[in-house]
Amino acid sequence: MGRRLRQYMGTVLRSFPSGLIIGGLIGSCVALVTGGQGQFLAGIILGVVLEQLFLAGKRFVDDWRNTHPIHAVLGTIAIDPQPYVFFSSFFRDLSRPEQYRLLRAQASPEAHAQSIVGPVWLLGEGDATAISLVQGLLMRMGRRPDQVRLERAEKHMEEWGLSCVCIGAHNPRTRVILAKSPKCPYVFDLNYKVITLREDVPAAATSSLPPLKRGVFICQAEDSEPTDYGVLARIADPFHPGNKTVILVAGLGPAGTAGAAYYLVANLDYLAKLKGDFAILVQVPSGYQSARKVEFADVADYYGLAKEA
Numbered sequence: 221m222g223r224r225l226r227q228y229m230g231t232v233l234r235s236f237p238s239g240l241i242i243g244g245l246i247g248s249c250v251a252l253v254t255g256g257q258g259q260f261l262a263g264i265i266l267g268v269v270l271e272q273l274f275l276a277g278k279r280f281v282d283d284w285r286n287t288h289p290i291h292a293v294l295g296t297i298a299i300d301p302q303p304y305v306f307f308s309s310f311f312r313d314l315s316r317p318e319q320y321r322l323l324r325a326q327a328s329p330e331a332h333a334q335s336i337v338g339p340v341w342l343l344g345e346g347d348a349t350a351i352s353l354v355q356g357l358l359m360r361m362g363r364r365p366d367q368v369r370l371e372r373a374e375k376h377m378e379e380w381g382l383s384c385v386c387i388g389a390h391n392p393r394t395r396v397i398l399a400k401s402p403k404c405p406y407v408f409d410l411n412y413k414v415i416t417l418r419e420d421v422p423a424a425a426t427s428s429l430p431p432l433k434r435g436v437f438i439c440q441a442e443d444s445e446p447t448d449y450g451v452l453a454r455i456a457d458p459f460h461p462g463n464k465t466v467i468l469v470a471g472l473g474p475a476g477t478a479g480a481a482y483y484l485v486a487n488l489d490y491l492a493k494l495k496g497d498f499a500i501l502v503q504v505p506s507g508y509q510s511a512r513k514v515e516f517a518d519v520a521d522y523y524g525l526a527k528e529a
Contacts, residue, residue, distance in 0.1 A: 290361050292492035293484070295454065295465030296383040297358075301366040304384035305354055306373040308391040310342045346474030349508060350387045350481035354469070357485050381460035388477055389451075389470035397466065401458035404468065404499045406451045406516075413437055414523055415449055415472060415501065417516060434520040436501070438472050445506050448473045449519075450480030453499040454491075471504070479504035479511030486511075 291298040343351070351370065358368055373386065373393045386394045389412045398407050402418065409416045416435035436449045450471030457464040469484065471477035480502045484491070491498075503514040 289488035289492040290357065293454070293488055294357075294467070296463070297385065297465050297467065298361055300383035300464075302369060303358070303365055304369045304371060304376075304382050305351060305387065306371055306376065306384055306391060306393050307343065307347050307351060307387040308373050309347075310344060344388070344474060344477075346471060346477035346508075347388045349474075349478035350469050353478070353481040353485050354385050354387070381457055381464055383464045383466075385467045385469060387469050387481070389472070391470070394468055394470050397455070397458060397468065401455060403455040403458060403497045404451070404453045406453070406499055406501060408470070408472075409433070409435060410523070412472065415451060416520075432522045432524055434516075435523055436472075436503075436516070436519050436521070437523065438476075446473070446475075448476035448479065448504040450476035450483075450502045450504065450511070451499060452480040452484055452502055453497075454494075455497045455499075471502075475504045475508050476502070478508035482508050483511040483513065487513075 297303045355368065355370075358365060373391045376382075377392055377396075384393075386397070388394060389408050398404055405418050406415050407418050408414065414435040414437045416433055438446050438448050440446045448471055451468060453468040455466050455468070457466050467484070469477060469480045471480055483500070483502050500513050501516050501519075502511045503519060504511045
């Protein structure tokens with residue numbers, strides 16, 4: 221409260237000279253019309269008050285413009301005093317250091333790798349970037365949540381009806397929601413190597429070929445980075461009637477997950493215009509900041525169900 225009061229008083233003092241000028245003009249006009257000197261002082265006070273009201277209104281409009289798209293996109297996540305961000309981490313068995321130790325490569329190829337003492341639970345590169353982007357988005361809201369719970373999804377599989385963001389395709393909450401909710405048309409197939417449509421029917425198999433479906437998968441073009449894909453979806457909690465907002469940010473690889481989160485942050489104005497539930501397929505051709513929306517029919521290709529893509 222003290223900090224806000226100091227900021228407000230600083231704004232008042234900075235705007236005071238212009239308020240005096242405006243008040244002086246108003247006071248002079250009133251004094252000339254009425255012929256009274258007392259009206260001059262009243263005009264100065266009125267000018268200062270009107271300017272402060274104008275500045276307060278401008279700040280309110282600016283805050284609304286900055287936060288309205290966020291509120292429209294995040295739904296109950298933006299107003300919940302304690303939203304959740306769920307992630308899934310990798311487990312490193314410290315009892316087997318030779319197989320599961322962390323190594324940092326040295327600058328020269330002849331040098332030995334440096335062993336790093338790290339925690340048991342580790343975040344993947346894409347998940348870590350996505351979490352950072354989502355946290356930054358939550359900090360941009362005019363009224364920030366009292367607390368943001370950053371939790372491993374595995375520890376909260378019995379808790380539903382929560383306003384939350386689920387990071388990563390391997391996240392068990394993401395898996396359950398995609399498996400049981402028809403609100404998102406995209407699902408992951410072949411052990412998370414392919415994104416396909418929920419209702420896509422396999423083509424008939426021949427004697428020499430397995431049945432085929434259409435999907436998108438990480439592909440490597442010559443002399444370029446692999447093209448990754450991700451899914452960004454907003455749905456109401458499918459298991460509880462409270463209509464809590466759930467946002468899914470998941471990709472085939474690290475760039476796909478980070479790219480889906482980046483698309484969320486970078487396209488708030490567009491996403492705010494979408495009503496109700498939505499699901500967007502994101503293509504990431506060159507680093508997560510190149511994420512763009514694509515149509516499944518334009519980028520999908522056939523893949524065999526009995527073999528890896």
